[in-house]
Amino acid sequence: MADIVLETRGLCKRFGPIEVLRGIDLQVRAGERIAIIGGSGSGKSTLLRCLNFMETPSEGEVLLDGVPIGAPRRHRDGRVTTAYSPAALCRVRQRVGMVFQQFNLFPHMTVIENVMEGLRTVKRLPRAEARGKALAQLHRVGLAEKLDAYPARLSGGQQQRVAIARALAMEPEVMLFDEPTSSLDPELVGEVLRSIRTLAEDGTTMLLVTHELGFAFHVATRVIFLADGVFHETGTPDAVLRHPQRERTRAFLASHAEFTF
Amino acid sequence: MRYDWDFGAVLAQAPLLLDGLIGTLRIAAAAIGLGVALGLVLALMRLSPRWLLRWPAAAFVEFYRNTPAIVHFFWFYFAMPVVLDVSLDAFLAATLALATQSAAFYAEVFRGGIRSLGPGQWEAGRALGMTDGQAMRRIILPQAMTRMVAPFLERSFELLKTTSLASTLAYGELLFRATQVNSATFRPLETYTVLAGMYVLLLFLFSSAAGFAERRMTAFR
Numbered sequence: 001m002a003d004i005v006l007e008t009r010g011l012c013k014r015f016g017p018i019e020v021l022r023g024i025d026l027q028v029r030a031g032e033r034i035a036i037i038g039g040s041g042s043g044k045s046t047l048l049r050c051l052n053f054m055e056t057p058s059e060g061e062v063l064l065d066g067v068p069i070g071a072p073r074r075h076r077d078g079r080v081t082t083a084y085s086p087a088a089l090c091r092v093r094q095r096v097g098m099v100f101q102q103f104n105l106f107p108h109m110t111v112i113e114n115v116m117e118g119l120r121t122v123k124r125l126p127r128a129e130a131r132g133k134a135l136a137q138l139h140r141v142g143l144a145e146k147l148d149a150y151p152a153r154l155s156g157g158q159q160q161r162v163a164i165a166r167a168l169a170m171e172p173e174v175m176l177f178d179e180p181t182s183s184l185d186p187e188l189v190g191e192v193l194r195s196i197r198t199l200a201e202d203g204t205t206m207l208l209v210t211h212e213l214g215f216a217f218h219v220a221t222r223v224i225f226l227a228d229g230v231f232h233e234t235g236t237p238d239a240v241l242r243h244p245q246r247e248r249t250r251a252f253l254a255s256h257a258e259f260t261f
Numbered sequence: 262m263r264y265d266w267d268f269g270a271v272l273a274q275a276p277l278l279l280d281g282l283i284g285t286l287r288i289a290a291a292a293i294g295l296g297v298a299l300g301l302v303l304a305l306m307r308l309s310p311r312w313l314l315r316w317p318a319a320a321f322v323e324f325y326r327n328t329p330a331i332v333h334f335f336w337f338y339f340a341m342p343v344v345l346d347v348s349l350d351a352f353l354a355a356t357l358a359l360a361t362q363s364a365a366f367y368a369e370v371f372r373g374g375i376r377s378l379g380p381g382q383w384e385a386g387r388a389l390g391m392t393d394g395q396a397m398r399r400i401i402l403p404q405a406m407t408r409m410v411a412p413f414l415e416r417s418f419e420l421l422k423t424t425s426l427a428s429t430l431a432y433g434e435l436l437f438r439a440t441q442v443n444s445a446t447f448r449p450l451e452t453y454t455v456l457a458g459m460y461v462l463l464l465f466l467f468s469s470a471a472g473f474a475e476r477r478m479t480a481f482r
Contacts, residue, residue, distance in 0.1 A: 054384055086392060094390035104385035108403050108481050118389035121399050150481040163385075170389060 004066065005030050005205055006051065006096070006174050011060035013046050013229075020046045022229040023060070028174065033200050034207045035216035035237070038226035039252060044209045047226065048176050051207070052096040053089045057082070064092060065173075094122060097167035101179040103159045105151040105166070111138065112147040115166045123170070137165035141195045157188030161195050168199070175199065177208040213256055217241050225249045270446040271455055281438025282459060288352065288424045288434060292359035293417055299360065300367025305397075307372050318368065325365035330423050333358035338430050355427035355434075363420045370412045374405035410475045418464055435459060 004027045011024040020043045028034060036044045049055040051062060053069075061082065062069050069092055070082040106114050115134035119125045125133070138144045141161035151159055160180055167175060177196065181189040193215050199206065200219050210216055216223055216237060223240040225233040225248075233240055233249045244250045306318035325333070338354040341347050349357065378401055386396030428437035439456040443449050 052388060054388065089387075090390045090392055093388055098388040100381065100385065100388075102381050104381040106382070106385065106400055106404075108407070117399065118391075121395050122390040152482055166389070 003030055004028065005064070007061075007063040007066070008051070009061045009063070011047070011050060011062065012058045013043070013050055013055060014058045020229055021050065021057075024229075024231065026224075026231075028205060028207065030173075030205055031203050031221075032205055033219055033221045035220035035223045036207060036209045036226055037211070037213065037216060037223060037252070038232075042226045043229040044226045045178055048098075048178050048207060048209050051174075051176060052093050052098050053084065054098070056084060062092075064095060090122070094118075094170055095172050096174045096176060097170055097172035098176045098178065099160070099163050099167050099180050101182050103151075103156070103163045103183075105159055105163055107151050110148050110150055111143065111154070111162050114151070114162055115169050118166065118170045134165070134169050137168045138162070140168065140198065141165045142191075155188060156184045157191045160184065160192045164192075164195055164199075173205060175204055175206040177206060177210070179209050179211070181210070181212060211256070213241060213253070225252065227252075264450065266451060267448065268451050268455065271442060271448050271451040274442040274445065277438050277442055278435070278455065278459065281433060281435040282463070284427075284432060284434035284438070285421070285424050285463075288355050288359065288427055288432070289421045291356045292363060292420060292424070295356065295360035296363035296367050296420070299364035301371055303364055303368035304371035304375065307368065308375060322365045322368055325362045330358070330362055331426050331429065333362050334426050334430060351427065351430040351432035355424070355430055355432055358426075359420055359423060362423075363416060366416050366419075367413070370409050370416060371405070373412070374409035375401060377408055378404055407475075407478045410471065410478065414468065414471050418467070421464065421467070422460065 006026075006028040008024050008026045011021055011026070012019070013021040024047060026047075036047065038044045046055055050057045053062075059081075068082075069088060070084040072080050073083040074080050106117060109117060112131065112134055115137055116127075116130045119130035119133055120127070123130075135144065135147075138147065141164050143158060143161055143165065146154065146158065146162075151162070154162065164180075180196065181192050184192065189212070193212065196206075196208070197215075197219050208216070208220070218237075220237050222234065223237050224231055225240055225244075225246075227248055233244060233246045240249065241253065244253060303318045303321060306314040307322070309315050334355060337349060337358045338351065341349055341354070375397075382400050382404065383393075383396055386400040387393075391399070424434055425436040427434050428440065431437065435456060439452050443452040446452065
């Protein structure tokens with residue numbers, strides 16, 4: 001059994017009175033590729049965003065390489081919550097990369113500058129070294145000839161591939177993909193999914209929130225169906241997507257299959 | 262009714278007017294530099310999650326927004342020596358009055374520009390492991406600045422024209438020198454026409470340079 005890279009214990013997230021995540025226990029082993037599926041509002045994006053602290057968990061723990069993130073803080077009434085220092089979160093985020101649905105490239109920087117930015121500003125690498133690493137990642141996503149273009153000149157698919165290279169350049173231990181193809185025109189989805197599959201073949205550990213069930217089936221090692229903030233059904237792609245046991249999973253899959261031909 | 266325009270006498274005083282022009286530019290440059298720096302600090306304070314930083318900055322902005330500029334000039338020049346036992350010369354008093362007032366307005370310009378960027382850019386910076394300070398410096402401010410150009414210029418033009426209030430402190434800027442030229446030549450129409458022309462020329466050069474800078478800054482769009 002490979003080592004557990006990322007783990008959550010009893011993870012809860014509330015937005016005001018709304019409970020989005022209700023006690024998530026997740027273990028991610030090195031080299032695993034986990035697809036998280038579920039309806040809108042099921043909490044799948046929130047779960048992903050709690051893993052690199054784009055959202056602060058309301059309760060529970062996140063552990064990276066077995067080490068809990070944050071420090072426990074005991075309140076006067078006896079409750080214990082976790083306090084997260086900004087410096088600790090910066091360290092976590094260097095090790096857990098994220099790709100967003102809306103790409104979020106830096107529009108005032110060229111492609112190569114986007115990919116170099118984390119290496120220069122956060123890791124403080126010399127320019128030549130950062131450039132070398134950035135080039136290698138842009139090669140990986142097949143965009144080595146667009147180095148000096150600004151994001152506004154790229155298609156959505158190209159922008160998302162640059163965003164992937166930007167996250168990869170930091171050499172994270174885990175990659176998080178938050179609906180990476182949901183804001184793309186259908187004909188641009190393929191090029192982004194191919195880039196992600198290349199990473200999968202290289203053994204990159206990843207969690208992927210997606211509506212591309214076919215991609216999840218072919219690329220994921222495990223599929224999690226999230227509903228009402230809990231894991232409703234988990235297992236191999238074959239088990240969850242081909243032979244779902246729970247009624248709700250079947251209904252979800254049926255709604256996705258409604259208009260296939 | 263006919264009026265015989267005669268610019269000769271006024272133009273003979275060109276050295277005095279040029280001296281005034283330099284005085285105006287000195288105050289404007291010092292006040293813009295100081296005002297921008299202070300304005301940036303105020304904007305960051307107003308955007309802070311801590312009320313202890315937010316509240317004083319908001320009070321500062323409200324105070325300056327709701328009082329006329331000439332009051333600030335008089336306060337720095339006449340009240341400071343009495344209240345704080347600090348005497349300022351006319352240049353310093355005018356610069357401070359303009360800089361603090363403009364800082365309040367610049368702060369609102371900066372705050373608006375920074376707020377106009379959605380959460381996605383912050384998140385992209387943080388997701389790479391940046392501190393909020395790094396994200397602000399590398400990601401947010403460079404983009405916010407391109408959106409601030411127009412209101413920033415508007416404010417700076419206003420400031421440049423408000424330097425004329427320094428004449429009330431007998432500081433040798435353009436308007437003060439013009440009144441001197443007027444007393445010497447008894448040609449008010451010509452004097453103030455030349456004065457208006459000098460302001461127009463100065464601000465026109467300013468806006469041309471700014472337009473060039475704006476096009477270069479927004480080349481990525």
